[in-house]
Amino acid sequence: MVWKPRVTVAAVIENQGKFLLVEEDSGHQAHTVFNQPAGHLEPGESLINAVIRETLEETGYDFTPTALVGLYRWIEPASGETFLRVCFSGEVGQYYPGHPLDAGIVGPRWLSVAEISELTPSLRSPLVPRCIEDYCAGRRFPLTLLSDMQAE
Template sequence: MTYSRSEHIEMVNMCMVYNPETQEVIVEDKTDVDWKFGHTFPGGHVEKGESLSDAIIREVYEETGITVSNLEMCGTVEWNSDDPAYRRIGFLYRTSSFSGEITEHPIDKEGKVFWMKLADLNRENTADSFMEMLEIFTNPTVVDATSPVMNGSLTLQNAKNTKLV
């Protein structure tokens, strides 16, 4: 029996830009999505031939006007699709190293961007599955989340590959 280990993959990213002095994060109010509108962190697609780190630096700048550095990868999130068959893999980063001010960018038509207290993020004001992703950004023992369907609910896993409720 032979099978292919290849599959179509869409690579995306997201970054939690955190200001430890104010305990705020940069959020974007997503208004151009197929899922529930709400707060999320800046991010987007990794372009063909682009490195993961270059992609997240570019995406954060395009959406916010902020330049980030000293990125720390905190985990991944994956959604799967059978029709058509492919996987979307999200690479999640965080940083407290940034420069610049939030500006309106003509490239960004995805929603308003602003600073918000990290503690004020909740299920009611965030995009679908964002609170599960927030666990990956803020809890060092949670490293992965997966869904068997595209844009579906996520199941968290810790570093020991134990599923978390």
Template structure:
């Protein structure tokens, strides 16, 4: 039986977060298995219910790479329709600084490894990049785009809107 509640007719994009973590000329990337093929992405993932965007970015980076990072800036908000599943994605890209690494921390099950690559090495991956937002966010960061983290608000639950 189809859901006939009013909310069933509301379009909902996937809300995701990602971190551009630069260390010198290299960027933190993950090699992951998606639909039976190996692809490359920044540390990224979905926003969980009751979670702030900043907390999601920190959590996803740690879970996928073993790196604890400190968010520095919001790079941008990107809208894209995934070629993987056909749904719309709204992605919040952050710039982050690597703080510490736990090499013994188990990574998410679909993550094969975390690695540091140059922009040229990332660009050379071509079709193996999970989305065009990867290079787009790196290029915005390289071009100097820095938005304050305070541009994002996470209001306590239960507060009147």
């Protein structure tokens, strides 16, 4: 068996003390779950372009990454799959209310840290609060840590 971690990107976006989360169908649970705007890196795509794309597709908001919050390895208990999350922070831009959202997305939600804490059983993974905690603790690393190298 070939082991392949799943590379994902996520955006921690704060505006006036509230964080932009996405309410989505869980696919395997009877209720919706909450996550940062996040998704999988696509072939040939840079990490920065992936988080910009995922944020727009899941929320209808433009996003400009300004810093790296952290890199997170998580093993999903039920499946044993390994995820490598690259989490960014940045600035929210224009909102496009009529923009079609990805399948399964209920919609964007602006929530305070207290409101997010109350949702703990409905958070998609422990990565959600951890990324927010690291952001609130001031963890910001320059985007220059990322290098997008391609074969010539």
